Amino acid sequence: MIETAPDSPYIISAQWVLPIARPPIENGYIRIQGDRICEVGRMADLPEYSRPEPPKAGTLLTPGLVNCHLHLEQSFPAVLAKAPGQPFTDWLLNVVRLLREQSSSEEKTQRCKSGAEELLRTGTTCVNDIASGPESLQVFDQMGLRGIVSLEVFHPDAATVDISGWVAAYRAFCQGYEDHSRLKPGLSPHSPYNVSPAAWIALLDACQPSAVHTHLAEFEDEALYLKGQPSCIQHLHQTILGRSFTPQSPATSPVEALGRHNLLNNRLIAAHAIHTSADDRECLRQHGVTIAHCPRSNLALHGKTLTAPNYQASGLTLGLGTDGRLSTPDLDLRAEARCAKRQHHWSAAQAVEAMTLEGAKTLGMDSQIGSLEPGKQADLVLWQAEAIGISPEAQLLHETTQAVQVMIAGQTRWKGGV
Ligand SMILES: [Zn+2]
Numbered sequence: 212m213i214e215t216a217p218d219s220p221y222i223i224s225a226q227w228v229l230p231i232a233r234p235p236i237e238n239g240y241i242r243i244q245g246d247r248i249c250e251v252g253r254m255a256d257l258p259e260y261s262r263p264e265p266p267k268a269g270t271l272l273t274p275g276l277v278n279c280h281l282h283l284e285q286s287f288p289a290v291l292a293k294a295p296g297q298p299f300t301d302w303l304l305n306v307v308r309l310l311r312e313q314s315s316s317e318e319k320t321q322r323c324k325s326g327a328e329e330l331l332r333t334g335t336t337c338v339n340d341i342a343s344g345p346e347s348l349q350v351f352d353q354m355g356l357r358g359i360v361s362l363e364v365f366h367p368d369a370a371t372v373d374i375s376g377w378v379a380a381y382r383a384f385c386q387g388y389e390d391h392s393r394l395k396p397g398l399s400p401h402s403p404y405n406v407s408p409a410a411w412i413a414l415l416d417a418c419q420p421s422a423v424h425t426h427l428a429e430f431e432d433e434a435l436y437l438k439g440q441p442s443c444i445q446h447l448h449q450t451i452l453g454r455s456f457t458p459q460s461p462a463t464s465p466v467e468a469l470g471r472h473n474l475l476n477n478r479l480i481a482a483h484a485i486h487t488s489a490d491d492r493e494c495l496r497q498h499g500v501t502i503a504h505c506p507r508s509n510l511a512l513h514g515k516t517l518t519a520p521n522y523q524a525s526g527l528t529l530g531l532g533t534d535g536r537l538s539t540p541d542l543d544l545r546a547e548a549r550c551a552k553r554q555h556h557w558s559a560a561q562a563v564e565a566m567t568l569e570g571a572k573t574l575g576m577d578s579q580i581g582s583l584e585p586g587k588q589a590d591l592v593l594w595q596a597e598a599i600g601i602s603p604e605a606q607l608l609h610e611t612t613q614a615v616q617v618m619i620a621g622q623t624r625w626k627g628g629v
Contacts, residue, residue: 220244223616224254224263225272225593227603231568232582235603238265241272243589246620251583269597271607273563274583275336275357275590275619276544277570280424280482280503280532283340283347284310284319286326291537293512299430300447302512306537307451316346323350326542330356331625333543334592334614339480339503339532339574341399341424345384351394355624357590359574361397361424364414367448369407369459378417393620397422402429403465404436404444407456408472420478422575424503427481428465430513434486437462466491475500480573482532485509485517492525501528501573504565506550508534519555530573531565549608559604589621 220242228239230251240257242250254262291309293302313319323346330338331354338358340347348360362384364377385396398420400406406414415423428434435442437458445455462468466487469475477499484502487495495502502522509516522529531547533539539547544566552562571581580590593616596606606612617625 220249222257222261222263223272223591223593224266225270226266226268227271227606228583229271229273229563229603229607230583231274231564232584239272241583241589241591243618243621246589246622247585248583248587248589248591249585251585267595269595269599269606270615271594271596271603271612272583273334273592273594273607274567274571274581275592275617276334276566277337277339277530277574277576277581278330278335278532278542278544279339279480279530279570279573280505280534281338281340281542282342282535282537283323283326283338283350284342284344285535285537286322286329286542287536290511290540298432298443299512300432300443303447304450309537310343316344319344319346320350323347324354326536327351327354327356329542331617332614332627333541333545334594334617335542335544336590336592336617336619336624337571337574337576337580339422339424342384348384348388348394348396352388352391355393355619355622357393357580357588357619359395359397359422359424361399361420361422363399363401364410365401365405365452366410366414367405367407367452367456369409369456372407372409372413374410374413374417377414381414381418381420395421397424399424402426402433403468404433404458407459408468408474409459411469411474412472415474422480423478424480425482427469427484428486428491429483429509431486433465434463437465437468464488464491466494470494470498477501477575482534483509483517484522485513485515487517487521489521489525492522492527496525496527501530501575503532503573504529504551505532505534505539505547506554507540507547508532508538510550511538516554519551519557528569528572529565530570545608545612549610552608559602559608563604563607588619590619592617595627
């Protein structure tokens with residue numbers, strides 16, 4: 212659905228407007244012109260002749276939600292359960308088999324459409340996606356979402372670095388999106404255990420991506436592999452690539468493995484980051500790396516997640532991601548925020564900030580989105596809450612609250628029937 216905002220400014224009001232960068236406004240409004248927000252304020256301050264009808268009780272107006280780690284291509288109808296005690300790499304092998312069985316462009320496009328519809332329906336307007344081909348970029352383009360989509364690369368070999376195929380794939384992937392107003396292509400070296408430093412460096416040199424998205428410190432065996440010790444990663448490589456590899460230069464942790472090759476920088480977004488030391492976190496902070504935190508996926512696959520207060524005390528930026536639908540039951544970022552809130556004892560306001568402004572900062576997009584402020588893009592969601600007598604942030608997080616209208620760049624991309 213596309214309803215273009217009229218050229219002349221128009222107003223959306225709600226019982227509570229949550230600008231995020233400042234306190235909630237009761238009986239507030241937003242004035243939009245074209246693709247931007249031009250005014251945020253209280254209805255009572257509008258001249259009487261231009262004041263709209265009083266907003267409906269229980270309505271909330273917020274920035275669109277930002278999902279910082281996603282694999283849209285994995286939007287199968289059900290999760291791929293990991294059996295208790297099963298190594299994570301065995302689960303990854305099952306994911307690879309499933310994706311290979313259903314790998315036609317039509318099948319991928321179908322899954323991407325179903326995932327993108329779910330994102331819009333649950334109030335997500337901006338994504339940080341990882342893809343194996345052009346399908347998710349095309350679907351996000353058609354459905355009007357915003358964000359970064361990174362081409363995933365696997366190249367654990369350090370001895371024979373032939374990246375020509377990946378570079379050609381990346382150039383084809385970027386075609387048509389070089390100057391796109393909402394979508395930015397990026398590169399995703401899968402992880403320090405699946406891409407050698409030599410290949411990683413050569414890829415960055417050849418592709419010059421503006422965003423880099425990786426999986427970092429997700430499970431214990433990563434560090435074992437990078438130290439040159441036996442781990443289940445040798446079996447993973449043997450099964451998928453037909454041989455095993457040794458790390459290029461042994462390191463004590465995945466963060467150190469990247470740091471010693473100057474691969475930590477403010478273009479890098481690191482997903483998961485469960486296993487880090489205080490030194491690792493300080494190193495990530497110094498280099499401006501941001502973190503995509505996926506609590507539900509981490510709990511389902513590893514039985515644990517990162518300790519958010521450690522990251523926040525280190526001054527790191529932390530956004531929320533659902534991960535792919537093979538490890539989480541849905542792509543609803545509010546469910547992710549509820550999980551994080553319980554895990555880390557966040558306030559409702561902290562959980563809401565993690566879904567919006569912190570997410571935008573994680574993706575380096577906070578000058579454009581993440582809060583309702585004049586000059587920012589009109590990416591916003593109108594919600595209808597049933598729960599009353601609680602703070603507007605708690606209303607937003609409540610399970611019974613539903614999105615009723617989702618706008619991106621001033622255009623309505625989804626409308627609910629509440
Ligand atoms: Zn992932």
